Amino acid sequence: IKMAGNFRFPDVDTDGSEKSEEMEIVVNVGGVRQVFYGDNLNQYPETRLAELINCLSGGYDSIFSLCDDYDPGKREFYFDRDPDAFKCIIDVYYFGEIHMKKGICPICFKNEMEFWKVDLKFLDDCCKTHLSEKKEELEEIARRVQLILDDLGVDASESRWKRCQKCIWKFLEKPESSYPARVIAVLSFLFILISSVVMCVGTIPDLQVVDAEGNRMEHPTLDSIETACIGWFTVEYMLRLIASPNKLHFALSFMNIVDVLAILPFYVSLTLTHLGAKLMELSNVQQAVQALRIMRIARIFKLARHSSGLQTLTYALKRSFKELGLLLMYLAVGIFVFSALGYTMEQSHPETLFKSIPQSFWWAIITMTTVGYGDIYPKTTLGKLNAAISFLCGVIAIALPIHPIINNFVRYYNKQRVLETAAKHELELMELNSAEGKAVGSKSELEDISREGKEGPFYSSRLKVSHSDTFIHLLSEEKHYRTRLQSCK
C-alpha cells in the first residue's frame, strides 16, 4: 500500500532538490512532529537530519535507508525513535550544544545521539561527566562479569598443563569458587595474622634470648614459627606466579609487590647472615638485618587482599590524591606559621621548651592534630594564645580537605556494593542466555576478546552487543511473565 502511495507522487524529489535551503521538512519522531528548515539543518551536514534533505533527490530507496517511513502526501519523515531524546538532540541545530534531559539514562541518550549522527562533542560538559561516570560504571561491571566468566569458562581444547594452571589459579585467587579455595584463603589469612603477631611479640624484651655475643635474639620458637609462615608465603607466591596467565602483569600488580616485600627481607637477611660476614663487617651486616626487619611490616598489607574495605580505602586515597596534597599543604603551612610564632613568643620565658623552630614543629603538629602529648607546651600568655589559635586552625585545616576524601570513599564504597549487585544480575542474564543455548557463541567470543588483552571499553561494548541481541531474540522465542511483583505485596 505504501509503495503505491509513493508512486502516486513522483514529483517530490525534484521539488525538494531545487531549493533545499528554504525547504522545510516535517519529521515525525515516535509521534512527535517537528518542522525544520533546510538551512538550519545544513549547519551540520553529517547529521542524519541534514542527510534527509539531500536524500530527497536520491529517490525513495535513499529515503527509506534513512528513515523508517515516509508520507509523500504530507512530506513527512517518520522515525521510530525516542521522541524525548530527539527533542534534546535537535537543540544542536539551534544552539550548537546539547543538554541531556534529566531522567534519560545517559547511555540511552548516547545511543540516540549516535543514531541521529550527532557527534558526542556537542554534548555539553555538564552532561558529559554524567555520561562518563555511567560509562565507567558499565566498564567496571563488564570487568567484573568478565572475571567471573573467566572463572567459569573451562575450555576443553586447551592443553592439560593450561587447564591445570587455570585450576591452581582459581584455587588460589578466587575464594568464592569452591570450598577448598575458601579454606585456603582463610588459612592464608591466619598465617598473615600469626606472622604479624609473631613479629610484634618478638620485640618484647622478656621473650628475647641473649646469644653468645651478647646480642638479643628472637626466641627460637618464634623464629621457627616465622620461618614456617615465610615458607607458606613463599609457596603461595610461587604457585600464583606459575599459575598466572600473564606473568609480567602479575609481577607488577600492587598486591603481588606487597607479597614480594613481605617475603624478601627474610631471605635477604638469611643470606646476609650466612654469607655477608665474609663480605663485610659484622656490624654492618647487623644494621642491614635490622633495616630489613622493618620491611616485615609489609606483610600487614597482605591483609588487603582479603578485605574489600582496604581496597576501597586505597582506591579512595588514590582518587583523592589532590585533596590529600591539600591537607598536607594546609598542615605544613600551619605548622610553619605556628611553630615560628610559638618559638618567638616563648623566647621571653626563661625555661622555655621551644628550643628552636624545627623543634617546635613537633609541638605544632601535636597541637594542630589535637593530640597534645604535653611534652612541649607554651608557658607564656602570648604563647598560650598562639596555641589556642593554632589548635582552632588545625581543626579547620584538617576538617576542610578531609571532607572530599571522605566523600570519595563513601561514594566508592557504595558504588562497590551497587556494582556487586549489578554484576550478579548481569550474570543472571548470562545464565538465562546460556540456558537457552543462544549465548554460547557470544560468550566464547567474549573470552577470546579478553584473551587478546583488550581493555574494558572494548569488550564491554561487545558484551552489550551480545547482551541486547541475544535477549531480543530470546524474548521473541519465548517469554515468561514473571510475577515477582507479588513478593512486594
Place this chain on the structure above:
Amino acid sequence: MPLGMNKHGSRSTTSLPPDPTDIVRSKACSRRVKLNVGGLAHEVLWRTLDRLPRTRLGKLRDCNTHDSLMEICDDYNLEENEYFFDRHPGAFTSILNFYRTGKLHMMEEMCALSFSQELDYWGVDEIYLESCCQARYHQKKEQMNEELKREAETLREREGEEFDNTCCAEKRKKLWDLLEKPNSSVAAKILAIISIMFIVLSTIALSLNTLPELQGVDEFGQTTDNPQLAHVEAVCIAWFTMEYLLRFLSSPKKWKFFKGPLNAIDLLAILPYYVTIFLTESNKSVLQFQNVRRVVQIFRIMRILRILKLARHSTGLQSLGFTLRRSYNELGLLILFLAMGIMIFSSLVFFAEKDEDDTKFKSIPASFWWATITMTTVGYGDIYPKTLLGKIVGGLCCIAGVLVIALPIPIIVNNFSEFYKEQKRQEKAIKRREALERAKRNGSIVSMNMKDAFARSIELMDIVVEKNGESIAKKDKVQDNHLSPSKWKWTKRTLSETSSSKSFETKEHGSPEKARSSSSPQHLNVQQLEDMYNKMAKTQSQPNLNTKDSTQPGKQKEELEMETLPGPMVPLLTTRTDGVVDMRSMSSIDSFISCAAEFPDSGRFSHSPLTTLPCKGGINVIQEQSRPEGSGARYVEMNPSSEGSHRSAFFIDSPKSSIKASNPLKLRSLKVNFMEEDTSTLVPASNVLRIYPDSLKSWGAAAAATDSSLLSDRSLMSPEPSIYTTASARTPPKSPESQAAIAFNFHDAGIHKYIDADTDDEGQLMYDSSPPGNVSPKYNVTNSGYLKQKDHVYRTEKNHLEAAALPTSPNLIGQNCIYSMEGITGRTQGNQETVRLENHISPEVHVLPGSGGHANTHDQSI
C-alpha cells in the same frame, strides 16, 4: 480533558463492536500505530512492536476481535488507528524505547516499584534492564522489599500477640499492654516512668557504693556495701524482678519473650544480684578465699548492665543498637583500619625509638598503646617519641589516624540516620494503619488493591456474561472495580458499606417515589409499548424477538418491579429499526434533509411544537439506522464506570439523595447493557441501512446507546419517566415512529453523559456543587473548549442534576425535555452555541406547551 479522549468516545457512540475485518483493515492500512498511554501519544511502527511478540504490545497486532483487543488495551479508535492504555506515561516512554533500541533503560526519577509494576503490565521482564540502570533498580527494589518486609513483620508481631484462651487471657492482655506499651494508657506511662526512675536510682546507688567514704568494713577486713545503699539496691532489684516476672507471665509467647534482646538485658541486670547472694550465703565460710571474692566482684560489675535497661524506654538507644548491628561491616572496617594503622605505626616507631636511652617504646606491643592514643588523637603524653625519626612517624600517625577514623564513620552515620528516619516513618505508618483499620472496622473503607484495578476490564466482561447473576453482587463488583482507592474512597464508603445493603433495600421496598413512579404511569406505558411491540413484531423478524422474549421474563421476575421496563423497551427499539425501513421507503433522505433545513428557519423550534415533532421522528429513525455501526459492548464497559462518577457527584451534594438516585440507576444500566447485547445480535437484519451516506454517519454519534440512557433517565427520578410516558401516551395514535422519536430525544443526550461521565467527573462535580440556577456561567466556560458533542453531554448532565435536586418542579422537567430535544437540533444546525446559551438564560421560554402541561398534570397526579 484532552481532545483525543473525545475521539475515543466517538467510537463507542456507534453501538456495535467493530467487525474483525474492520480491525484487520485498519491495522493493514498503515505501517504505524498510535499508542496513547495516559494521554501521551506515541507513534510506532508495527514492525517494531513485532520484535517482542509475547509482550502486551506485541500481542496487539494479533488481536483482531473486539474482545481480545479490549483485553489488551483500555480503548481504541480504528479510524485514527489509535490504542489507548490507561497507564503511567513516563514509564511507557522507556518501555517503548526497549522495543525500538532493544535496550531497556529506566527513567532516573522513577520509583523502582512502580516501574516494576509497569514492566509487569507491559509483559516485559525486568531482567532485560540494562546494567547501568539495573544496579539502581535492583538496589532500590531490594531496599523497598526489605522495608516492606520489616513493616509486615512488625505488623505480624502486633497481630501475633493473640492471647489464647488458656487462662484469664483478657487479664493477661491487659497486663501485657500495661507493661509493654507505654503509649496504650496513662497508667502504663506512669509505670514506665517509675521503671526508668528505678533504673536511674539503682545505677546511682551502684556508683556511690564504690566511694570509700561510704563503704563499711566487714569482719575479714574487706570493704562491704553501705547498708543503706544495700537496701536501695534490694528494693530496686525487687522491682526489676517483679517487672520481669510479670512480663514473662503475661507474654503470649514465652520462648520468644525469653529470646528477645531487651528481655535478655533485663535478666542480666537481675541475675548477678541473686548469684552474689547465693555465693555469699552458701560460701560464708570460704568467703575469704580469693577465688570466690573475685567471682563475686565480677558479678558485681555485671550489675552495670542494668543501665542498658534504659534502651527499652528510648527509641534512640534502640536505633543505635540496630545501627550497630546493621553496620557491623563498616564497624569491622573501622576496627581493621585502626588495627592496621596501629600495627604499622607502632612497629615503625619501635624501630625508630628503640635505640634511645630509657625509651618507653620497649617492644612493639608496648608501643601499641602509644599508637592507639595518637591515632585517636587523645594524646595522654605518658609515652611520646623523642628522636627525630620517631617524631616524624608520630606526625604521620596523627594525620593517618584522623583520616582513617573519619572514613568509615559517615557510612555508619548514614545507616543510623536512615534507620532513624525509617523508624519515624514506621511509627507514622503504623498509626496510619491503625486509623485505617479502625475506619475499616467501622465500615468506611473497603480494602482495595491495584490488582482489582488491573482485572477491571476482565471482570466487567464477566458481568456481562453472567446475565442472570445476583444483582446486588454484581453491583458490588462493579463498584469495586471502578472506585480507585484515593479518589472514590468516600463515595465508596457510603455506597458500598452503609448504603449498598441498607439503602438499596429501601430503594427496593420502601422508597415511595420509586414505588409510585414504577407502579402507576410507567406500567401503563409498558403495556402500551408492549402492545405496539407485538404489533410490530408480527410483521418482521419474529424468531429473533421470540428468543428475546424467552430471556426477558426471567430477568423481569428477578428484578424489581420498575425494572421490567427495560425488557419491553429493547424489543421496541428493534422493531423501530424495522419500522425504519418502511419509513425510509416513504420519506428517505430527502425528508430528513428537509427536516434539518427546517430547523434554522423555525428558529426556536419550541415555538412550533407540531412541526418539530415529526421532524424529530425522522431524525430519530435515522439515528437508529446508524446505530448498528457502533459497538454495543462499549456500553457495557462505560456505563458502570460512569455510574461511579455519577454517584460520587451526587454524593457530594446530599448523601441521601445520591443513594436513592444512584442505586436504581446502576441496576438499570447494568440491565440495559445486557439488553443491548441482545439487540446487537438482532441488528444484522438492518445492516442494509448502512449503505446510507455520510449524513447518517454523522448521526451515529448522537444515536449512541439510546435505550440504556432512556431507562436510566426514567429510573433516576419519577418526573422524568412521567414526561416520557406522557409524551408517548400523547403520540401513540399517530405512529410508532413518532413515539420512538420522543423516547430518543430524551435520551441520546443522556447517553452521552454515560459515555463521557467517567472522564468528565470533574466538570460534573462542578455542576453539582453549584445550585441549579447558577449553573450557566460556569457551564459555558467549561464548555467553550469542548466539542459540540461534549457540550451536549454537559447540558444533559446538568439537567439530570437539576431534576434530581428539584424533582417536583414542573419547569425543570419541561426544560429537561427541551434540552434533550434541542441538543439534536443544535447539532444539525451546527451553531449549537447560541441555542444553548439562550436555553440557559431562559429555560421557561422553551417549554413545550404540550409536554410541559403534561408533566405538570402528571406531577399533580403523583
